[in-house]
Amino acid sequence: MTTTSDQTAPGGVTAVIVLAAGGGTRMKSKRSKLLHEVAGRPMLSWAVNAARGLNPQHLVVVVGHLREQVEAQLAEDAPDVLTVVQSEQKGTGHAVGCALDSLGELQGEVVVTYGDVPMLNSETLAELVRAHRAAGTLATVLTAEVPDPTGYGRILRNGDHVVGIVEHKDADDAQRRIREINSGIYVFDAAALRHGVSALSNDNAQGEYYLTDVVSMAATGAIRGDDPGLSGVAAHQTDDLWQTEGVNDRVQLSRVNVEMNRRILERWMRDGVTIADPSSTWIEPDVDLAADVTILPGSHLNGATSVESGAVIGPETTLTDCEVGEDTVITRTEATLAVLGDGVRVGPWANLRPGTVLDAGTRIGAFVETKNAHLGAGTSIPRLVYAGDVVVGRDVTIGAGAVFANNDGKSTSTTSVGDGAFVGSNVVVVAPADIGQDAFLAAGSVITEDVPAEALAVARGRGHISAGWAARHQGSRVPSPDSDPRSDSRDHISTPEEHS
Ligand code: UD1
Ligand code: CA
Numbered sequence: 306m307t308t309t310s311d312q313t314a315p316g317g318v319t320a321v322i323v324l325a326a327g328g329g330t331r332m333k334s335k336r337s338k339l340l341h342e343v344a345g346r347p348m349l350s351w352a353v354n355a356a357r358g359l360n361p362q363h364l365v366v367v368v369g370h371l372r373e374q375v376e377a378q379l380a381e382d383a384p385d386v387l388t389v390v391q392s393e394q395k396g397t398g399h400a401v402g403c404a405l406d407s408l409g410e411l412q413g414e415v416v417v418t419y420g421d422v423p424m425l426n427s428e429t430l431a432e433l434v435r436a437h438r439a440a441g442t443l444a445t446v447l448t449a450e451v452p453d454p455t456g457y458g459r460i461l462r463n464g465d466h467v468v469g470i471v472e473h474k475d476a477d478d479a480q481r482r483i484r485e486i487n488s489g490i491y492v493f494d495a496a497a498l499r500h501g502v503s504a505l506s507n508d509n510a511q512g513e514y515y516l517t518d519v520v521s522m523a524a525t526g527a528i529r530g531d532d533p534g535l536s537g538v539a540a541h542q543t544d545d546l547w548q549t550e551g552v553n554d555r556v557q558l559s560r561v562n563v564e565m566n567r568r569i570l571e572r573w574m575r576d577g578v579t580i581a582d583p584s585s586t587w588i589e590p591d592v593d594l595a596a597d598v599t600i601l602p603g604s605h606l607n608g609a610t611s612v613e614s615g616a617v618i619g620p621e622t623t624l625t626d627c628e629v630g631e632d633t634v635i636t637r638t639e640a641t642l643a644v645l646g647d648g649v650r651v652g653p654w655a656n657l658r659p660g661t662v663l664d665a666g667t668r669i670g671a672f673v674e675t676k677n678a679h680l681g682a683g684t685s686i687p688r689l690v691y692a693g694d695v696v697v698g699r700d701v702t703i704g705a706g707a708v709f710a711n712n713d714g715k716s717t718s719t720t721s722v723g724d725g726a727f728v729g730s731n732v733v734v735v736a737p738a739d740i741g742q743d744a745f746l747a748a749g750s751v752i753t754e755d756v757p758a759e760a761l762a763v764a765r766g767r768g769h770i771s772a773g774w775a776a777r778h779q780g781s782r783v784p785s786p787d788s789d790p791r792s793d794s795r796d797h798i799s800t801p802e803e804h805s
Contacts, residue, residue, distance in 0.1 A: 317362065321415075321430075323353065323364075323366045327421075328394065329370060329371075343552075343558070344566060344569065347378055348421055348552060349382075351424070352420045355427050363387060366387070367401075368389070395507065395513060397489070397513070398517075398519060401516055405498065405502060410499075412496065412531060414437065415498050416492050417489075421551050422489075422549065429545070443529070444493045447488040447543060447549065449486055449549045455473065458471065458472045458486065458489075459473070459487070460487060466538070467524055468521075468524045472517060474510035487520075489549075494535050496530045496531040501522045501523065502514075505519065569589075569590060571583075573594050576596060578596065580600045581602050592611070592612075595612065598618070599617045602621070603622075604618050605622075608625045610624045611627075613629060613632075618635050620636070621637045622639070624640050625641045627640050627645065630645055630647035633646070634649075634652075636652035637652050641658060642661075643661035646666070649668070650668045651663070651668075651669045664699075667681075670686060674692070675693070678695050680701075683699050690703055692709050694711040694720065696720075698723045698724035700725050707734075709734050720737060720740070722744075723743065723758060726745070731749045733752065740755070743759045744761075745760070745762070749765040750762055750763055750764040
């Protein structure tokens with residue numbers, strides 16, 4: 306999805322300036338608009354990735370509004386990017402001026418894009434650069450013909466020549482009927498851009514320094530580049546309107562998300578993946594699927610999840626950063642950072658937390674939670690278990706209600722269970738403990754020490770059946786330990802005095 310065209314500008318461009326200082330007020334968010342996500346990634350990451358595809362010598366992001374958040378994201382995601390602060394948002398032309406000031410004297414091509422246009426990709430930017438080179442102009446603008454151009458800058462033409470751009474708010478009625486809009490994405494000759502930006506005035510409807518006025522200056526010959534061979538302005542029109550779609554509010558955010566997802570799903574379906582219900586299935590861009598994977602409704606595949614052939618995911622299953630083997634079936638399950646081998650069955654209603662590794666042919670049933678748990682081939686946990694910090698061998702059966710108690714309130718310890726062992730229902734294994742091969746832990750036992758191979762461990766109160774008890778206790782049916790000492794293991798509560 307973010308692949309770079311092999312026909313990208315030879316040697317790359319001099320600079321890409323990504324404008325990202327604006328307020329984003331229509332998002333009504335404490336979070337910077339640019340950090341709101343499209344297909345699981347901040348919008349700004351899409352913009353930076355697209356820019357990177359042009360192989361620029363300088364990659365600059367102009368920040369301003371909520372810039373601490375934006376800078377923190379860039380530091381994590383793209384530390385090589387130069388951030389330039391535009392402390393007051395005086396318009397797109399002013400923003401570009403701030404970037405140029407910190408870059409010094411440049412030559413060559415400068416591309417300007419926005420941080421809030423997440424579907425724009427490197428291929429389209431590379432096409433724009435190629436069109437610019439072919440045209441030999443001072444500027445080339447990416448345009449689109451849209452059904453409703455309200456709000457956008459309009460492209461003014463004289464035949465094939467662009468003669469200017471007029472903002473909606475400054476346009477007259479005839480100009481407002483023009484449906485070819487300015488995407489706000491351009492390639493400029495560096496010298497012409499520098500001259501143009503320094504000559505801008507804010508004498509317009511919004512009192513801003515408009516970058517679009519630089520385009521008009523280049524078109525009318527008011528500014529020139531270092532290379533006398535370059536002149537005028539070209540337009541490169543795209544048919545893919547989504548690529549110029551900016552996100553200003555959450556309605557647009559959701560529209561762009563839906564479209565991005567639709568494209569990802571379509572690509573997987575063409576590659577042989579069955580998706581029963583595309584409208585309820587969400588797949589992030591870094592997911593990798595083999596042919597003959599089936600995805601049932603309500604499923605979300607996130608992060609770096611990969612799924613091998615023949616696997617069936619869903620319905621209502623969310624996998625994040627998971628590896629899923631061939632022919633594995635996962636039903637109504639949540640899994641994060643889990644590795645599932647071939648022929649595994651999980652669900653319905655399992656929760657596989659980070660560090661879960663399920664070897665081939667394992668079974669995990671309803672209401673089982675695993676965390677940092679490795680289950681050997683053929684091991685089965687049919688229902689109702691917590692398995693945290695445990696290494697389980699092959700062909701082990703773990704009964705309903707078993708708990709691997711891994712935390713004593715302060716720290717976490719690990720348990721191991723040997724091949725062929727049997728863990729009865731409602732067994733609690735208090736970590737750390739090593740349970741040997743073919744050991745048998747009787748139902749209801751609380752195991753607090755190691756159990757050797759092939760041993761039987763029974764650790765529970767001995768049962769007692771009192772004949773005729775009901776008749777003797779017609780008043781009160783609550784047995785007291787004094788009147789009815791039935792157990793050889795009495796409960797014990799340790800008081801502070803005992804320890805002093
Ligand atoms: C701009 C264009 C318009 C085009 C439209 C496409 C101008 C004058 N107009 O209008 O022709 O059709 O984009 O979406 O350029 N920004 C800054 N600093 C500023 C102002 C803006 O960084 O001082 C950034 C914003 O964060 C945003 C981008 O520039 O990412 C566009 O700004 P915005 O105010 O939305 O421009 P529009 O009025 O939409
Ligand atoms: Ca805008």
